[in-house]
Amino acid sequence: MASTDGAGPDQFDPYALRADCLIELDRLTEAEDVLEQAIAHNRRIRGEHLCWNLVAGARLHLLDGRWDDAVAECSAGAAAPDVLGYSTVAPTLAALIGIHRGTFLPDVDSIPLPGDRVGTTGYAHLHSWAEALTHEARGHPDLALKLLVETHERLADRSAAATLYYIFPDIARLAADVGDPDAARSVAASADELVAREPTASRSGTALLCRGLAERDSDRLLAGAQAFRRSGRPLYEAQAYENAAVLLAANGSDADARRSLDTAIAIYGRLGASWDIARTAARVRPYEIRRGVRGRRNRPKSGWAALTDTERRVAVLVAEGRSNSGIAAQMFLSHRTVQSHVSKILAKLDMRSRREIAAGMRRM
Structure with a gap:
């Protein structure tokens, strides 16, 4: 029998149902x-x-870019009362954010598998999605595409269908890069x-992005943005x-390509x-399109402040125990480039080993 406060385990929460609908209607402020x-309400009555x-809330903030808030919601959700199975979703959302941030390349087996409860289905x-991006980060875009295409086919008519389109842009991008026109179409x-x-607007943007990549139409992609x-x-x-x-660069429109590149990287940076x-x-x-110089001027010659953004990222991965090959795959760099970065980091920090880098990171 349902409780009188509307929070019984045998019925759905009308607040959350309404919020889910508002998120999918792009009414994010109302959803929040x-x-x-x-x-x-739920905290008050347990x-x-x-x-x-x-x-x-974590899903909303994954979408609106407030990722610190999303991770906080995931941490709280994993320990919160749960009758529908949502607690296993929280670490997966956090893992997705960690992958995008480049701070976490998960052992996919450590992420809870979705079960047959309402929350996980x-x-x-x-x-x-997290597993596919992990494959890509490790240098296997073909495996990433295969997994996402199979996921799309398997879940298209199931309860995940309402938000399945979240993975469509990655399918379209990987299909373009791998050269799989069937998957793109x-x-x-x-x-x-x-x-x-x-x-x-979000669904229109998704369609414009996917169609733009399938037909190599940069105007559709810009409209999608x-x-x-x-x-x-x-x-x-x-x-x-x-x-x-990428498309503009391939077509030789260098100035337009650089503008799109700078805009993309500025948003990713935020x-x-x-x-x-x-x-x-x-x-x-490959098209020799380069970003404008954005590094700090008068950067110190030694110490942690002397590291470039890329060197800082490499230092974090070194401190996590990653090999040069693993770092190269995750950062889309060659093995030789990673070796060069590690050498520069050691020189700037006046250190002799990777262990010293790790110890120095722990003291920061």
């Missing part, structure tokens, strides 16, 4: 207001749907069908600009998405 009410509320694609067709059913901006989804906006930069920045730079590198 509803979730704040839901979280306060309600059993608190985890659902927190995970919905609705987010069943997230585990495959298939995901573009699915995105078009999505817009026909519900023409929101504007749609994502209207929807309040900066990660996807940056992805649209990134893809536009998000702290260092892995995406590294991928973007790697994708345009």
Whole structure:
């Protein structure tokens, strides 16, 4: 029998249902207001749907770019009352953010697999998404694409279908890079069908991005970026600009490519998405398109402040115990380039070993 406060385990939380709908309608501010009410209510009564509320908040902040808030919601959600199985979704969302930030390359086996409870079935694609991006970060884009295509086919008619389109831009990008026109056309067709059913800005942006990559149309990609901006989804906006930069560079439109590149990297920079920045730079590198100089002037010659942004990232991965090969795969760099960065880091820090780098990071 349901409890009188509306938080019983045998019924859904109307707050969270409303928030989920508002998120998918791109009404993110309203969704956040509803979730704040839901979280306060469930905390006050120790309600059993608190985890659902927190995970919905984490998903919202994954989309709107407030990733520190998203990670905090994931941490709280993992320990919150949970009757529907949402607690296993929280670490997957956190892992996705860690991958984009370049601070966490998970052992996929350590991320809870989606089960058959309502909370996990609705987010069943997230585990495959994290696993696919991990494959890509380790230098296997073909495996990443295969996994995402299989996930799309498997979940298209299930409870995860409402948010399955979150993975479409990565399918389209990987299909373009790997050279799989069938996958590109298939995901573009699915995105078009999505817009026909519900023409929101985020779905329109997804369709424009997928169709733009399938047809190598940079104008569609730039229009997609504007749609994502209207929807309040900066990660996807940056992805649209990134893809536009690659196509424009391939077509010899260097000035336009550089503008799109700079815009994409500026957005990724605000998000702290260092892995995406590294991928973007790697994708345009064959066309000799370079970013403008953005490093600090009068940088010290020694000490931690002397490290460039790339060197700092390499130092973090060294401190985590990563090999040069692992760092190279994650940062889209050659093994020789990583070796050079490690040598420069040691010289600037007046250190002799990787262990000293790790010890120095722990003292910071």
